[in-house]
Amino acid sequence: MPDEKKLSLQDLSEKKISEVLSGYPSFRAKQVYLASMQYKEYEQMSNLPKDIIAFLSERYDDTAVRIQKVFEGKDGTEKYLFLLRDGNMIEGVFMPHGYGNTICISTQVGCRMGCAFCASTLNGLVRNLTAGEMLGQVLAVNVRHGGTLKKRAITNIVLMGSGEPLDNYDETTEFLRLVSAENGINISLRNISLSTCGLADKIKLLADSGLSVTLTISLHAPTDEIREKIMPVERKYKIAEVLDAARYYFAKTGRRVIIEYSLIKGVNSRVAEAKKLARLLRGFSCHVNLINLNEVKERDLSGVDKATADAFMTALTESGISNTMRRSMGNDIGGACGQLRRKFVGEEGTY
Ligand code: SAH
Numbered sequence: 001m002p003d004e005k006k007l008s009l010q011d012l013s014e015k016k017i018s019e020v021l022s023g024y025p026s027f028r029a030k031q032v033y034l035a036s037m038q039y040k041e042y043e044q045m046s047n048l049p050k051d052i053i054a055f056l057s058e059r060y061d062d063t064a065v066r067i068q069k070v071f072e073g074k075d076g077t078e079k080y081l082f083l084l085r086d087g088n089m090i091e092g093v094f095m096p097h098g099y100g101n102t103i104c105i106s107t108q109v110g111c112r113m114g115c116a117f118c119a120s121t122l123n124g125l126v127r128n129l130t131a132g133e134m135l136g137q138v139l140a141v142n143v144r145h146g147g148t149l150k151k152r153a154i155t156n157i158v159l160m161g162s163g164e165p166l167d168n169y170d171e172t173t174e175f176l177r178l179v180s181a182e183n184g185i186n187i188s189l190r191n192i193s194l195s196t197c198g199l200a201d202k203i204k205l206l207a208d209s210g211l212s213v214t215l216t217i218s219l220h221a222p223t224d225e226i227r228e229k230i231m232p233v234e235r236k237y238k239i240a241e242v243l244d245a246a247r248y249y250f251a252k253t254g255r256r257v258i259i260e261y262s263l264i265k266g267v268n269s270r271v272a273e274a275k276k277l278a279r280l281l282r283g284f285s286c287h288v289n290l291i292n293l294n295e296v297k298e299r300d301l302s303g304v305d306k307a308t309a310d311a312f313m314t315a316l317t318e319s320g321i322s323n324t325m326r327r328s329m330g331n332d333i334g335g336a337c338g339q340l341r342r343k344f345v346g347e348e349g350t351y
Pocket of ligand 1: 118159162163195196197198216217262292293295296
């Protein structure tokens with residue numbers, strides 16, 4: 001990063017802004033906080049005196065991320081490339097639903113978890129995002145869709161873009177506090193899903209934090225042997241340990257856990273594997289979210305045909321495991337799971 005210490009205004013809570021501006025009348029801090037949450041640039045903050053703008057701009061950037069490119073899908077999905085202040089790029093996706101709009105955001109530039117099927121991890125981890133850079137993605141898209149703080153254009157958030165949120169625990173949990181703050185965009189923790197490849201100790205920490213988001217576990221396999229082939233994290237945390245942590249999460253928060261399971265041809269998608277999965281999850285209050293693997297060109301793995309997917313679902317249902325098949329949105333714009341950023345890495349961005 002050219003200027004590593006310079007955070008953006010979105011990294012600051014309302015309280016922190018009050019502290020930073022303690023030399024000024026207190027209503028100024030409130031004005032700055034609201035401007036930040038409305039994602040205004042310094043030049044748009046016309047209600048603030050020049051000396052405060054100068055004071056702040058020396059210390060903080062006005063906006064943490066900017067929308068560099070937008071790809072509009074036929075189904076209303078939008079895919080974004082966000083440009084960070086150090087020139088790095090991350091991706092996000094906007095998905096309209098009948099009940100509201102969901103944004104999928106990134107938590108790291110790249111990822112070091114190494115899952116065999118995921119495009120985000122191909123070049124390893126570049127760096128963690130700050131809490132403000134996560135919040136910036138939400139605010140930029142809220143404003144783009146005409147949303148305000150009172151009337152939000154974003155109602156739901158999923159932490160399923162690039163990165164492993166629990167590998168960036170402190171910034172991710174700070175983001176959860178900032179995004180659910182009462183005077184900010186105030187998105188309820190209930191409407192936020194945090195997806196993890198299964199860092200068991202961090203799952204427990206999150207359970208104890210009081211930040212009761214919906215927890216999604218990327219399981220993708222019913223046995224340690226299969227999981228090991230596709231998810232290196234398995235070497236550190238075995239399935240039993242991950243599910244123990246998930247049970248702990250449920251016990252602490254009362255929130256049903258979602259199990260994410262991508263169907264991969266010849267790897268984890270036979271009826272025998274569905275039955276093993278059902279046995280593994282019996283008695284646990286969870287829901288299985290199936291998704292057909294999106295092919296990643298660089299990887300030699302593919303999804304399954306409809307008959308295989310149907311047979312897998314039927315086997316789960318017959319064993320009493322609640323499940324749905326996730327509709328993959330935004331395929332036409334490379335919007336599905338980690339597909340976009342790589343095409344543009346290397347392309348120059350200007351912030
Ligand atoms: N690191 C977190 C969140 C990011 S990935 C995690 O592992 O959960 C979000 C979800 O997309 C995860 O369930 C991940 O396993 C899945 N995913 C990644 N690449 C995929 C692909 N090519 N096809 C289908 N799902 C994929």
